[in-house]
Amino acid sequence: MKLKVYAWLDSLAELYPKNVTTFIAGYSHLGLPLKGIRIQLKENATRVALIDSAINAREWITVATSTYIANELLTTKNETLKAAAAELIWYILPIINPDGYNYTFFVDRLHRKNMQVNDTVDCSSYTGSNGIGTDLNRNFPYQWMASGGASDWPCSKQYAGPYPFSSPEARAFRSLLEGIGENLQFYLTLHSYAQLVLFPYGHTVDPIDNYYEQVSIYDDWVKSAYQTRLVFCYELRDTGTYGFLLPTDQIIPTAQEALASIPNVRPLQEQGSGRLLNSPPPKAAPGISADVERLIYKGFHKIEQQNRIPLR
Numbered sequence: 144m145k146l147k148v149y150a151w152l153d154s155l156a157e158l159y160p161k162n163v164t165t166f167i168a169g170y171s172h173l174g175l176p177l178k179g180i181r182i183q184l185k186e187n188a189t190r191v192a193l194i195d196s197a198i199n200a201r202e203w204i205t206v207a208t209s210t211y212i213a214n215e216l217l218t219t220k221n222e223t224l225k226a227a228a229a230e231l232i233w234y235i236l237p238i239i240n241p242d243g244y245n246y247t248f249f250v251d252r253l254h255r256k257n258m259q260v261n262d263t264v265d266c267s268s269y270t271g272s273n274g275i276g277t278d279l280n281r282n283f284p285y286q287w288m289a290s291g292g293a294s295d296w297p298c299s300k301q302y303a304g305p306y307p308f309s310s311p312e313a314r315a316f317r318s319l320l321e322g323i324g325e326n327l328q329f330y331l332t333l334h335s336y337a338q339l340v341l342f343p344y345g346h347t348v349d350p351i352d353n354y355y356e357q358v359s360i361y362d363d364w365v366k367s368a369y370q371t372r373l374v375f376c377y378e379l380r381d382t383g384t385y386g387f388l389l390p391t392d393q394i395i396p397t398a399q400e401a402l403a404s405i406p407n408v409r410p411l412q413e414q415g416s417g418r419l420l421n422s423p424p425p426k427a428a429p430g431i432s433a434d435v436e437r438l439i440y441k442g443f444h445k446i447e448q449q450n451r452i453p454l455r
């Protein structure tokens with residue numbers, strides 16, 4: 144069992160003892176930690192940001208991107224990014240699904256779900272996205288089994304589990320949110336691949352062509368449970384040429400594209416009426432609110448331009 148990413152997180156905590164601590168949100172089905180880091184650059188910062196990746200095991204580029212962002216938050220010479228980094232307390236959880244992620248290195252590169260074996264159906268003859276395990280994306284209670292193409296067939300790549308929070312990984316994520324949810328201002332979850340920016344909710348409106356296929360319900364759950372103002376899901380490169388097997392020369396450019404949106408978090412927080420911050424989430428078919436649309440276009444125009452992300 145090697146998760147080099149965890150050793151790297153430890154090294155950051157050693158290198159920046161004043162600003163970086165590691166945390167363990169919980170443990171996976173096979174007992175691996177869900178380890179992350181907390182970065183606080185300004186003593187009086189109170190608002191929290193959360194970035195996570197690899198809830199779907201095969202999406203390697205997402206781990207490279209979240210760790211790249213972590214490193215840049217600590218080392219950047221760019222004044223705008225520095226100011227944005229100091230504004231928030233950053234929680235970065237690079238591998239929500241360590242069992243599955245590990246499995247993609249040693250057994251099945253295209254495994255998607257966690258490694259929880261279902262008692263009733265043997266999925267061992269399936270591989271890749273349809274192998275064993277629960278799709279952690281769809282193991283959250285918000286609109287459980289009602290959205291995102293969730294399936295009750297254990298060998299489906301979108302198997303939602305026998306009940307919400309049946310997976311220890313989803314429960315670990317919940318416990319992390321119980322600790323930071325109140326102060327959470329910005330939540331970014333990284334997926335691949337599609338080159339899209341997605342935002343809640345996935346079950347009501349279809350703002351982007353393949354929202355139903357791509358989006359998870361756990362960012363919807365964060366939004367609904369904590370009314371977090373800024374919730375985004377980035378589907379990183381590419382659009383299908385290489386898919387999950389993105390060549391290494393695209394790693395840094397992909398990470399830089401995602402990073403380019405980070406300095407816009409602060410102006411996004413400060414502008415606008417505060418409606419998104421103060422009101423409960425819409426209950427049904429809200430359409431794309433004008434606020435959200437404006438925030439996306441204004442704040443995230445950089446990533447849109449660089450990536451030509453279709454927003455409608």
Ligand SMILES: [Zn+2]
Pocket residue numbers: 198199202333334335
């Ligand atoms: Zn994904």
